[in-house]
Amino acid sequence: MAKHETPMLDELESGPWPSFVSDLKAQAEKRAKNEEGIEFQIPVDVCDDLLGVLELSFKHGRTHWKHGGIVGVFGYGGGVIGRYCDSPDKFPGVEAFHTMRVNHPAGKYYTTEYLRQLCDLWDFRGSGITNMHGSTGDIILLGTTTPQLEEIFWTLTHDMNQDLGGSGSNLRTPSDCLGETRCEYSCYDTSALVYFLTNEYQDELHRPAFPYKFKFKLDGCPNGCVASIARSDMSFIGTWRDDIKIDQDAVNKYVENDPAYPANAGAYKGSRDWGPFDIEKEVTGLCPTKCMKFENKKLFIDNANCTRCMHCINVMPRALRIGDDRGLSILVGAKAPILDGAQMGSLLAPFVEVNPDNDYEEITEIIENVWDWWMEEGKNRERLGELIMRQGFQKLLEVTGIDPMPQHVQYPRTNPYIFWKEDEVEGGWERDVEEYRKHHQR
Amino acid sequence: MSELLDNTEAATKAVVDWLTKKQKSKTKFYIKDFYKIFPDDKPRAIKKVINKMVETGELEFWSSGSTTMYGLKGAGKQHSTEGEE
Ligand code: HEM
Ligand code: HEM
Ligand code: SF4
Ligand code: SF4
Numbered sequence: 001m002a003k004h005e006t007p008m009l010d011e012l013e014s015g016p017w018p019s020f021v022s023d024l025k026a027q028a029e030k031r032a033k034n035e036e037g038i039e040f041q042i043p044v045d046v047c048d049d050l051l052g053v054l055e056l057s058f059k060h061g062r063t064h065w066k067h068g069g070i071v072g073v074f075g076y077g078g079g080v081i082g083r084y085c086d087s088p089d090k091f092p093g094v095e096a097f098h099t100m101r102v103n104h105p106a107g108k109y110y111t112t113e114y115l116r117q118l119c120d121l122w123d124f125r126g127s128g129i130t131n132m133h134g135s136t137g138d139i140i141l142l143g144t145t146t147p148q149l150e151e152i153f154w155t156l157t158h159d160m161n162q163d164l165g166g167s168g169s170n171l172r173t174p175s176d177c178l179g180e181t182r183c184e185y186s187c188y189d190t191s192a193l194v195y196f197l198t199n200e201y202q203d204e205l206h207r208p209a210f211p212y213k214f215k216f217k218l219d220g221c222p223n224g225c226v227a228s229i230a231r232s233d234m235s236f237i238g239t240w241r242d243d244i245k246i247d248q249d250a251v252n253k254y255v256e257n258d259p260a261y262p263a264n265a266g267a268y269k270g271s272r273d274w275g276p277f278d279i280e281k282e283v284t285g286l287c288p289t290k291c292m293k294f295e296n297k298k299l300f301i302d303n304a305n306c307t308r309c310m311h312c313i314n315v316m317p318r319a320l321r322i323g324d325d326r327g328l329s330i331l332v333g334a335k336a337p338i339l340d341g342a343q344m345g346s347l348l349a350p351f352v353e354v355n356p357d358n359d360y361e362e363i364t365e366i367i368e369n370v371w372d373w374w375m376e377e378g379k380n381r382e383r384l385g386e387l388i389m390r391q392g393f394q395k396l397l398e399v400t401g402i403d404p405m406p407q408h409v410q411y412p413r414t415n416p417y418i419f420w421k422e423d424e425v426e427g428g429w430e431r432d433v434e435e436y437r438k439h440h441q442r
Numbered sequence: 443m444s445e446l447l448d449n450t451e452a453a454t455k456a457v458v459d460w461l462t463k464k465q466k467s468k469t470k471f472y473i474k475d476f477y478k479i480f481p482d483d484k485p486r487a488i489k490k491v492i493n494k495m496v497e498t499g500e501l502e503f504w505s506s507g508s509t510t511m512y513g514l515k516g517a518g519k520q521h522s523t524e525g526e527e
Contacts, residue, residue, distance in 0.1 A: 068506035075497050081507040099507075168503070168510035169473065207493040208503070208510035209486070211474060375485035380472040381509055 002028070003045055004052030008059065024051055027128055038123050042093075042145050046127045049093030050143065053085055064091075071098055071146055073153040077208040079164030080149055096146055097127075101165035102139040102156065103198065103205075106191035107178040117160055125152050136215070137175030137226075138165035164206075171204035172215045179220035179238075185313065186220030187238025187326040188354040194218055196360060210371075211378035221322065222310045228331075228345070233384045234367065235331040235345045240323030243303040244312070250319035251299045255279050265317050283312050327351050330366055332396070333385030343385045346393060348400065350407040366400055373399040444482040453480075453491050458500060461514050469518025470504050470511040 002025070013019045028047035031040065043049070053064050069082030081099040088095035102118075118139070122128055127143030134140040144152065156162040165173035174197045177183070179190030197216055198205065204214075217228035218236040228235035253261040254277055262269060263277050279299075284292040291305035292312065299319075301312075313320045330352055331345030348370075352362045370384065373396070378387045388396050397404055422428045447453050456479050461471070473489055480488050492512060495501040504511045 068504065070502055070504050072503055072505070077493065077496065077503045077510055078505070080505075082505065167507055168505040170510070203490075207489070207496075208473060208505075209489045209493075211472070213508055372484075372486070375489075378474075380474055 002051070003048035004055060006051050006055040009051060009055050021051070024129070031128065036123075040123075041125045041148055041151075042127065042143070044093075046093040046097070046143055047129065049085075049091035050097070050127070050129075053087065053091045053094055056087070056090070065097075071149060073149050073164070076153075076164060076206045078167040078170040078206060081167050094143070097143045098146065098149065100126075100141040100144065100149070100152060101134070101136065101167050101173065102141060103163045103165040103173045104133055104137055104139050104175070106176055106194040106198075107181050108133065108137075109178075109181070114160065121152065121155055121160075125155075135231075136165065136172050137217075138173050166205045166213075169208040169210045169212055170206065170214075171201050171209070172213055173205070174198050174216040174218065175226055175232075176218035177220050177225040179218075183220055184317070185223060185238075185310065185322060187240055187322055188220065188328055189356075190218045190220045190236075190238075192356060193236070193354065193360065193363075196356070200359075200364065204371075210375060212381050212383055214371075214374075214384065218328075222308050223314065228334075230334050230342075230344050232334055232345070233332065234370065235334060236328045236363070237331065238326065239308050239329050239351065240326045241351055242323040242325040244301055244306065244323060245321040246299055246301065247319050247321075248298055251279075251294070251316065252297055254316050254319055255294075255297075261316075261318055263315050283315050286311055327353050328363075330363070332370065333383075333388045335383045335385045339381075339383075340386055340389065343389075345385075346388065347407055348396065349402060350405065366402075369400045370396070443484075443487050444480060447480050447483045447487060447491055450491075450494075454495060454500060456480075457492065457495060458514065461501075461517075465514070465517060470513045472509075472511055476512070 006021075009021045012021045024047050028045070028051065031044050031047060034040070034044070057064050064086050066084045066086050069084060071082035072078070072080045079101050081101070083097045083099060085091050085094045085097060119128070119130075122130060122141050125144060125148045126141055129142040131140035131142060153164065156164070174194045176190035176194040177186075179186040179188070181191055203209070214234070215232040216234050216236070217226050217232035219226055219228045219238060221238045224237065228237060250261065254263065257276050263274075263282060268274065279294050284294050288309050288311070289305045289307050291302040293300050313322065329347060330349040332348045333343055334345040335343050349366055352366070354360065355362070374384050374387055377391065378384070382390075393408070394404075397408075446456060457476065460479050464471075473492065476488055476492050477485060492501065496503060496512070499515060501512050502515045504513060
């Protein structure tokens with residue numbers, strides 16, 4: 001029998017989708033029965049009270065959670081997000097209901113043993129409710145009390161070799177696609193770079209350093225499986241400088257509708273009858289820069305005009321491959337619409353070398369120049385993207401020492417004015433008036 | 443690094459004095475607010491000193507989840523308030 005009546009929440013279970021309400025009810029019941037005989041360290045009815053307070057919020061049309069607080073583990077300025085209920089008299093089980101962010105591994109690879117350990121820990125010292133994974137990428141452990149935080153942190157770090165993630169005005173847990181571990185499109189080893197950045201910037205990850213949050217996300221190629229271009233203040237997207245590799249025989253196998261060469265590696269097979277493969281309709285005609293043609297059984301790509309959108313490679317993966325001179329592009333300033341509107345990342349560095357042998361020097365140099373500028377100039381709660389809007393992309397180029405180049409230009413200028421700075425002009429503003437007057441009368 | 447920031451004892455005192463003076467009107471501050479105390483120093487150097495003071499117990503963090511603020515340990519409300527003191 002449920003502790004609180006929840007008629008409005010029950011409505012949410014009636015749709016065709018899996019429901020978090022059903023999950024929470026199941027977890028409430030599991031804790032009530034406690035067949036495994038767990039010595040719960042937080043109230044046994046935490047899930048019942050969570051459902052109860054949510055029902056009340058629906059009824060009142062306003063939240064019953066307080067925003068923020070002083071919680072954390074010793075020495076860390078992030079990783080724990082304090083949440084307190086403002087009606088503990090009715091819902092004592094969720095009087096304190098803190099979230100812990102746990103630094104997910106690169107590519108989100110786990111052993112089943114690790115996952116069991118994590119769930120056991122969370123049943124014992126928390127609500128048992130998890131979010132695998134949160135929007136930042138972290139493992140999210142939802143709901144525990146203040147005295148449990150240090151205990152959980154001790155077990156994570158000592159028994160599981162596992163760190164907390166970032167929250168608050170910290171660097172957030174870097175997140176990546178699985179990259180070279182599974183994907184032939186990957187232009188660099190995303191896991192290695194995430195691992196490096198996580199270690200290199202431990203201080204920024206655990207101790208608040210910034211005007212606001214800062215996120216790194218890494219995509220191995222422009223397919224963007226972690227959508228870094230939209231979800232991170234600094235986005236790393238794999239790319240290549242040389243030519244797409246073409247196997248002309250394989251191209252013709254696709255054109256001949258050879259069953260061993262299904263378009264899109266067969267990904268859309270069976271959803272409906274797509275008819276025979278048509279290279280014009282499905283590949284060359286859809287190239288966003290119109291830089292391809294297929295003539296006399298030969299595919300031609302004008303690589304100088306290819307934007308590396310990945311479309312042709314995705315459709316004919318057995319015939320086309322990413323180039324060999326690989327690196328990544330860095331984009332900056334994406335954010336959700338908290339203050340100004342939502343923004344996608346802007347291209348800052350079109351091609352950067354990815355070199356583990358020099359500790360990714362080219363990458364860390366850009367990161368640290370951007371941080372120095374933002375830490376100095378950013379207003380409280382101003383994201384990098386907003387600072388770029390406020391002070392201008394040109395200012396960003398100056399602080400990073402990157403020369404303007406065609407790839408920075410979205411469309412030709414509509415403003416005919418160009419303002420030069422004195423140091424950009426040979427001879428500066430000084431001129432010899434005497435010399436001038438020799439040729440120009442007053 | 444300025445002499446003031448380099449001298450842990452003096453830097454700590456400057457921060458505590460500044461916060462104590464402000465305490466009547468405000469108890470939680472952004473990292474940027476501390477830059478004023480050390481006008482000649484780089485934000486990163488200042489951040490290191492302020493964070494050290496949290497470790498040694500003079501200061502404590504307050505976090506909303508998305509933003510972090512700093513205050514004297516125990517000063518002001520521990521959870522969020524809605525404008526009432
Ligand atoms: C390839 C040749 C040219 C190109 C691409 C070009 C382009 C332009 C553009 C883009 C503008 C700004 C339009 C606006 O937004 O108001 C402009 C303005 C102007 N152009 Fe040209 N132009 C060319 C040749 C010329 C020539 C040969 C003359 C005169 C002999 C000329 C005289 C002007 C004048 C007087 C303005 C207005 C300037 C102002 O009001 O600030 N242009 N031109
Ligand atoms: C390097 C040479 C030149 C540069 C950089 C230049 C630049 C400009 C600029 C920036 C303006 C806009 C001024 C404003 O309204 O604020 C302008 C206006 C104009 N310029 Fe030039 N100009 C040049 C040479 C010439 C020459 C040689 C002529 C004609 C013989 C000329 C004729 C005009 C005219 C007619 C206007 C429009 C004035 C108005 O409607 O207010 N320009 N020019
Ligand atoms: S972003 Fe590219 S490299 Fe990464 S998993 Fe997706 S397709 Fe593969
Ligand atoms: S990757 Fe995209 S832009 Fe480049 S040739 Fe293929 S379809 Fe065209």
